Amino acid sequence: MSVSDVTSRISQIQAQLALLKPASSTSSTAFSSALTDAAATTTTAAATATGTAKGDAVVADARKYIGVPYVWGGTDPEKGLDCSGLVQKVYSDLGYDLPRVSYQQAEAGRPVDSLADAQPGDILAFGSPVHHVAIYVGENQMIEAPRPGLDVRLGPIYETPTAIRRVVPDAGTSAVGSAASVGGVTTGRVAAGTPYASLFESAAAKYGVGADLLSAVAKQESGYNPRVTSPAGAQGLMQLMPGTAQGLGVTNAYDPAQAVDGAARLLSSLLDRFGSTPLALAAYNAGPGAVLRYDGIPPYAETQNYVRSVMSTLEAA
Incomplete structure (x- = not known):
């Protein structure tokens, strides 16, 4: 781990200690069978392959990890995840390559002006310097790996993000269109x-x-x-x-x-x-x-x- 990564982790721990307050928990040979499976869940791509669908896929994947324990530096759900490990893992599951640490993830994708403009799947970053990241669910909710002693959870956004980043397409735009x-x-x-x-x-x-x-x-x-x-x-x-x-x-x-x-x-x-x-x-x-x-x-x-x-x-x- 580089010096900058260690510095980021120290900042993360310091900031998380300040947040110790209750929060809501909450092959071609396979084509014949492939077609049957694909058709079972397919509607018209022109209607459903949108940024909204992409963001929902991020949220759906993140939900799989609710209940995984927080482990500092964790990137393996079998052992535990930290905040940036969770975000990186979710996006990796969907084919996106994100940086490892929170302050780098706060620069991934495209900026979103405010929570009012956020869509499900956006990355929420907290602190300056950034010490924590989470995945926006919608309705002022997020999925996060909060801090030692707590599991990955769905809960309210308890402070204003200092950055919001969008990696998937914007809602209402084609996810696989010409650009x-x-x-x-x-x-x-x-x-x-x-x-x-x-x-x-x-x-x-x-x-x-x-x-x-x-x-x-x-x-x-x-x-x-x-x-x-x-x-x-x-x-x-x-x-x-x-x-x-x-x-x-x-x-x-x-x-x-x-x-x-x-x-x-x-x-x-x-x-x-x-x-x-x-x-x-x-x-x-x-x-x-x-x-x-x-x-x-x-x-x-x-x-x-x-x-x-x-x-x-x-x-x-």
């Missing part, structure tokens, strides 16, 4: 000269999925080859399994237009369900059931390499 940030990667248009660019752009507009994401998946799956068939039987540009293609209404997976349309619809549902690009990609590769079972990207070398490769393509773009 949105998904899982820390800005999604948008594809570069000139990209194969099948017009198909990716058209599907992006139709389903609210970044055209560059569709292009990156096609590159990883088939190298933009619409005639390729995998040893497992996945077909075409987007490597759809026959059962998955049928469920998506794709009658010919070797037809690039049909393949891109079907894959865009599937990715849209996965983005809406899991709230981050890396988790959606993991579900595209290994199936939603695997992502849910491991509460994140499954520990499969193929899936981890797949997610890493696609995300690298997005970042390079």
Whole structure:
């Protein structure tokens, strides 16, 4: 731990001692099963893939850790969490890479003017210098890892934040649109000269999925080859399994237009369900059931390499 980290922790402890008062507690081969799971919770992405949905996903994930004991320096929910460890863990679950300590997290994302402008999922920072962070729930409530002797809890905001930061998209805006940030990667248009660019752009507009994401998946799956068939039987540009293609209404997976349309619809549902690009990609590769079972990207070398490769393509773009 660096000197600045130690200094921040000392400030955190000093400030928390002043707060000792009662507070309210309160793979392509998986596509067939993946489609069934994805469809079960999917509505229209254009209506639900919004900043509000992203913020709600942050809050829902944070609620999982209510009751975890406070441990100074804790980053493992099995052992305990401190305030910034909680915030970092929640956002990491959703594919966002945040700094480790509270004063750094108070500079992440974009500034929000006041609590009146805050939306669920925003990071609340307290103190100057910042010594404490929490996750805004709404209705003047927050989820925090408060101090030694107390567990992660839902409770009222007991002092005015000195900073409010927003990492997810703004409420009412597309989470995967032409200039949105998904899982820390800005999604948008594809570069000139990209194969099948017009198909990716058209599907992006139709389903609210970044055209560059569709292009990156096609590159990883088939190298933009619409005639390729995998040893497992996945077909075409987007490597759809026959059962998955049928469920998506794709009658010919070797037809690039049909393949891109079907894959865009599937990715849209996965983005809406899991709230981050890396988790959606993991579900595209290994199936939603695997992502849910491991509460994140499954520990499969193929899936981890797949997610890493696609995300690298997005970042390079």
